[in-house]
Amino acid sequence: MTTTGTPSKNPGFSRPGEPGQLGDSIRRSGLKVTAPRLAVLRALDDSPHASAERLFAVVRTELPGTSLQAVYGVLAAFTSAGLTRRIEPSGSPALYERRVGDNHHHVICSRCAAVQDVDCAVGEAPCLEPSDAAGFAVHAAEVTYWGLCPDCQAAGAEPHLPAGHPPTHP
The missing domain is CATH 3.30.1490 (Dna Ligase; domain 1)
Known part of the structure; x- marks a missing residue:
């Protein structure tokens, strides 16, 4: 990941209307809370069934130093931890969603x-x-x-x- 931080040093760690809920979701899945992970989760909340490329475009506006590879890494970690689901429609890139379980x-x-x-x-x-x-x-x-x-x-x-x-x- 190209960007990390702590809640006190990075405004991306809290957002009006999100009192730590996204960070709590990441922690409960056993992962460390980072700025790229929060940004990807926010982007997924705003765009369910999104491709990595679409999420990258959104995340990049919030965290300009984030790479496409970092977004793929976050999505792989989220999917392995059960925080997201990857679907692979025929003829389309993989899509990610938060509706799991x-x-x-x-x-x-x-x-x-x-x-x-x-x-x-x-x-x-x-x-x-x-x-x-x-x-x-x-x-x-x-x-x-x-x-x-x-x-x-x-x-x-x-x-x-x-x-x-x-x-x-x-």
Whole structure:
């Protein structure tokens, strides 16, 4: 990380309306509180389902000395500690979110790439059972729905799926 500090020396450690909540979240996950970690967590709160590059652009406005590699390092630490979740939609860069600890899925607009959380109808993992698990003990299923968001529908957009997806059938 390129920037560190302490609460008394760095205004990024507290923010109006955030009485240490972000720092507490980082500490509870077993990580040290640093300015880049706080900035990334703030950016994720403001932009759920964001790529590392998008988060980097936001963090860089707050901490100009922060590198893209530092943001990737923070995201890797957060994901390993269970503070964030990494999703990897087909044909898209990895996205990160703070909603962890539940069994939810995602719906992605095949036109504009907007992402929304979708609660699992079953509730507990795995919500799907494979017809043949090939000897695996399945504990989770990752479901991604693709469709057109309300804005793209209103604009009359046609569905566009990432490479590797089968054609859609009306």
